[in-house]
Amino acid sequence: MQRTIVILGSGLAGYNFAREFRKLDRDARLMVVSRDAADFYSKPQLSNALSAGKSAASLVMKPCAKMADELDADIRAHTEVCAIDTEKREVELKGGERIAWDELVLALGADPIxxxxxxxxxxxxxxxxxxxxxxxxxxxxxxxxxxxxxxxxxxxxxxxxxxxxxxxxxxxxxxxxxxxxxxxxxxxxxxxxxxxxxxxxxxxxxxxxxxxxxxxxxxxxxxxxxxxxxxxxxxxAVGLRPRTALAREAGCEVERGIVTDRKLATSVAHVHAVGDCAEVAGLNLPFVMPIMHQARTLAANLTGSDTTLEYPAMPVLVKTPACPTVVCPPPAGADGTWRLESDAEGVAALFESGDDLLGFALLGKATARRQELAGKVPKPFDAAG
Known part of the structure; x- marks a missing residue:
């Protein structure tokens, strides 16, 4: 019997999960439900689009119709989800239509504070x-x-x-x-x-x-x-708050985000979460690299594997050409001190606990040390204990 996978959200998390899933399963029915036009674009590019001379239209990499064709998916654009019925495994859309699912993926994103x-x-x-x-x-x-x-x-x-x-x-x-x-x-x-x-x-x-x-x-x-x-x-631009209302109302555990384990499963069977809305084993990391790793892990798990999410060290590039900056923050509450190495052309700030490097920030020409130092800090889940 053909399975139906429903994804709520067409951002980086939703579409990347869909792509990873389709690499492994060409037979399941795939549906994406989106509040917006469901065109594919890179959200991180929004904050440097002006200097790149980009308009909203030119930021679109692939329109909704092209994504539907590539993914062999039913994509519902400009569609609002009103409720999730986890007992019947259905989502209710505005207007009353109900869509049945075997597995539900919440890729809802986050709202500006x-x-x-x-x-x-x-x-x-x-x-x-x-x-x-x-x-x-x-x-x-x-x-x-x-x-x-x-x-x-x-x-x-x-x-x-x-x-x-x-x-x-x-x-x-x-x-x-x-x-x-x-x-x-x-x-x-x-x-x-x-x-x-x-x-x-x-x-x-x-x-x-x-x-x-x-x-x-x-x-x-x-x-x-x-x-x-x-x-x-x-x-x-004071911050983002994960979209959790639908998940909370459906009975999923919610803290800062929708709580999942390292297999991206929520507290409700057959419901999963990825991306900005997800708090994975205590970590909410709204950046590109964590989302890519989540998408691959969940796709593997929904196609028969038993895969636990692993994160490498993932330094974040701050897109400020006036001062090139790379940050790899130490774990929250970590015991250590910052040590600075600086000159007129850059600053390397190293967060150390004894002989261990737990995090760093590189500015100016010091950003050239990104790869060297990334190999020395603990992986996020290791650091979180």
């Missing part, structure tokens, strides 16, 4: 989390000379650097005392900030946005220290 801003311009603050968001963002940049960007983490700094290509002055606002505060020690963050400021990015740190008011020439952002910033556009 929205700050509780006051003011009549609060709803105009834009976040860029998918292709449609990028299209709106790009359109609204027309004629803009000043942007206030809320969030000085990885994505916020990438967008701030990318906006330089449009000769747009960007001020990054963050409550932290340094950019990339969760990834870089203080001295390395200082080097990073200096390089981005030299390129034209401005930082307002240890301050949060309180309100956004509409003004004749754009918006006025009031900070909690009493100062204000004027901008033609306000962009929020």
């Amino acid at each position: 929205r700050l509780p801003l006051e003011g009549d311009g609060a709803d105009d603050v834009i976040s860029v989390n998918d292709l449609d968001d990028f299209a709106r963002f790009s359109d609204r940049l027309e004629g803009v000379r000043e942007v206030v960007l809320l969030g000085g983490g990885l994505i916020g700094c990438e967008y701030a650097n990318d906006l330089l290509s449009r000769d747009i002055r960007t001020t990054v606002v963050d409550i932290a005392d340094r950019p990339l505060g969760r990834l870089l020690p203080r001295e390395a963050a200082g080097y990073f900030r200096e390089r981005l400021e030299a390129a034209g990015v401005r930082f307002r740190l240890e301050a949060g946005a309180k309100s956004v008011e509409r003004a004749d020439d754009g918006y006025r952002v009031q900070l909690d220290d009493g100062t204000t910033l004027d901008a033609g556009l306000v962009v929020s």
